[in-house]
Amino acid sequence: MTPSRPSTPIRPAPGPSAAPAIRVVVLGSTGSIGVNTLAVIDHLNQGGHGRWRVVGLAAGTNAAALATQSRRYPGAATALADGQTDDPTFLGPDAAWQLVQEVDADLVVSAIVGFGGLRPTAAALARGTRVALANKETLVAGGRWVTGLAAAHGAVIDPIDSEHAAIAQCLAAAAGRTDAVARITLTASGGPFLRADANTLDAATPDAALNHPTWDMGPKITVDSATLMNKTLEVIEAHHLFGLPAEQIDVVVHPQSVVHGFVEFCDGSVLAQLGPPDMRGAIQHALTAPALPARAPGAGPRLNLAALGDLSFEPPDEHRFPALALARRVIAADGTAGATLNGANEAAVHAFLKRQLPFTRIVPLVTAALDALPPKPVTDYDDIAAADADARGWVNQQISAPDPAANT
Numbered sequence: 380m381t382p383s384r385p386s387t388p389i390r391p392a393p394g395p396s397a398a399p400a401i402r403v404v405v406l407g408s409t410g411s412i413g414v415n416t417l418a419v420i421d422h423l424n425q426g427g428h429g430r431w432r433v434v435g436l437a438a439g440t441n442a443a444a445l446a447t448q449s450r451r452y453p454g455a456a457t458a459l460a461d462g463q464t465d466d467p468t469f470l471g472p473d474a475a476w477q478l479v480q481e482v483d484a485d486l487v488v489s490a491i492v493g494f495g496g497l498r499p500t501a502a503a504l505a506r507g508t509r510v511a512l513a514n515k516e517t518l519v520a521g522g523r524w525v526t527g528l529a530a531a532h533g534a535v536i537d538p539i540d541s542e543h544a545a546i547a548q549c550l551a552a553a554a555g556r557t558d559a560v561a562r563i564t565l566t567a568s569g570g571p572f573l574r575a576d577a578n579t580l581d582a583a584t585p586d587a588a589l590n591h592p593t594w595d596m597g598p599k600i601t602v603d604s605a606t607l608m609n610k611t612l613e614v615i616e617a618h619h620l621f622g623l624p625a626e627q628i629d630v631v632v633h634p635q636s637v638v639h640g641f642v643e644f645c646d647g648s649v650l651a652q653l654g655p656p657d658m659r660g661a662i663q664h665a666l667t668a669p670a671l672p673a674r675a676p677g678a679g680p681r682l683n684l685a686a687l688g689d690l691s692f693e694p695p696d697e698h699r700f701p702a703l704a705l706a707r708r709v710i711a712a713d714g715t716a717g718a719t720l721n722g723a724n725e726a727a728v729h730a731f732l733k734r735q736l737p738f739t740r741i742v743p744l745v746t747a748a749l750d751a752l753p754p755k756p757v758t759d760y761d762d763i764a765a766a767d768a769d770a771r772g773w774v775n776q777q778i779s780a781p782d783p784a785a786n787t
């Protein structure tokens with residue numbers, strides 16, 4: 380497959396109205412976040428809340444869905460990582476990165492799943508383009524290299540992850556004064572195995588792990604929710620997004636997934652953000668926050684607290700969910716530790732989904748990868764990519780060894 384690359388940057392034709400269009404590239408447009416992002420854009424356009432123009436769409440392998448989206452958003456450049464399709468603008472493993480490099484945009488929605496999202500997201504930041512970030516792996520693996528890139532090029536990162544969108548909204552009350560913040564708390568649903576008998580988890584199937592009680596998401600993040608690795612990734616993401624140390628980032632289990640996050644200020648006051656467990660709220664916030672002077676009507680359902688009745692909170696059981704401790708370890712280690720954690724986790728989750736690894740081996744394998752692969756300093760993308768590849772290789776080697784348990 381030969382990646383195609385146009386010789387001149389693609390500039391969309393001006394739209395019909397005099398108001399400048401907000402040109403949006405959606406990376407991972409065929410996934411759960413990508414499809415919801417396009418729904419929010421349609422909703423905003425229909426409501427007259429800005430002129431949102433989709434100028435780029437990137438997918439992995441789902442050529443049919445990408446072609447349908449391409450017809451729905453005429454003029455948008457398309458990128459496909461792998462597959463057969465009618466004339467995508469960019470084709471091949473670097474297609475999404477090329478699209479970001481070549482297409483002028485005001486906003487890049489980063490919703491590719493996994494480490495593959497890092498390079499195109501970094502390319503957007505290096506162009507000084509605002510990024511609405513769903514791809515938490517970008518900050519987990521790329522860490523300070525990514526935030527440094529954003530700062531150097533004046534690019535803003537607005538979180539789409541619902542917990543981080545919640546924290547960002549609560550932090551607005553402190554008007555940028557992080558010394559006014561005592562701690563932030565990310566809520567965790569607890570996933571499908573919160574109340575499961577721990578003795579049964581060895582036999583947990585991918586189908587059971589993918590049956591999330593409150594959120595409808597792609598398979599990788601749903602398995603991460605079941606191990607609570609998703610919250611580990613989110614604590615690291617919050618550390619880099621908000622510049623807070625691990626000691627000021629808490630996790631609380633909240634099975635209803637209605638309170639998405641809260642901030643305790645130094646005076647003891649706590650602000651929380653609530654909403655239905657529907658990603659369209661957080662996506663719309665990330666899309667519109669800087670562009671609109673006030674909130675636009677939402678596309679999703681409304682919260683009815685009286686009908687909901689009780690909201691409950693409990694501390695996470697770190698014995699049952701040992702992944703959580705890895706967040707503190709990775710933040711303290713710095714360097715390539717985040718890339719190692721992320722790469723090892725992606726390889727282990729992939730093996731679990733292929734039924735090559737029991738559910739209960741995922742977190743021990745990731746922990747063992749961190750033990751086996753000490754962190755190195757990061758100076759550029761290649762350092763991060765090398766750590767990612769090493770971690771995947773190490774985990775895959777353990778899985779293909781005759782007795783993986785003996786090695787970890």
Ligand SMILES: NC(=O)c1ccc[n+]([C@@H]2O[C@H](COP(=O)([O-])OP(=O)(O)OC[C@H]3O[C@@H](n4cnc5c(N)ncnc54)[C@H](OP(=O)(O)O)[C@@H]3O)[C@@H](O)[C@H]2O)c1
Pocket residue numbers: 406407408409410411412413437438439440441442459460472475489490491492493495513514515516539540541594595596597598599600658
């Ligand atoms: N889903 C949620 O509610 C949610 C909430 C918070 C954060 N997030 C984060 O958002 C990201 C996406 O999650 P998701 O649930 O939307 O995942 P998903 O449903 O599995 O979708 C993943 C998307 O990435 C595309 N993709 C994969 N590899 C690619 C590549 N090399 N180049 C271009 N596109 C590629 C896929 O294309 P194909 O369709 O062709 O495979 C698909 O569009 C993850 O980082 C996740 O942690 C998700």
